[in-house]
Amino acid sequence: MEKEFLMKPKIDFAFKEIMAEEQVRIGFLSAVLKLNPNDIKETRILKHKS
Numbered sequence: 001m002e003k004e005f006l007m008k009p010k011i012d013f014a015f016k017e018i019m020a021e022e023q024v025r026i027g028f029l030s031a032v033l034k035l036n037p038n039d040i041k042e043t044r045i046l047k048h049k050s
Contacts, residue, residue: 019045 019025022043030037
């Protein structure tokens with residue numbers, strides 16, 4: 001039986017919740033940018049003005 005996600009990561013709210021964890025952000029960025037996760041020293045989420 002295939003498990004279904006409660007929320008798909010492409011839903012904005014779900015993506016924001018997932019990215020709230022720094023280790024998850026580092027993993028995501030290292031995969032997308034093809035970097036070693038150890039090379040990423042810090043990540044920050046910037047607030048934008050609406």
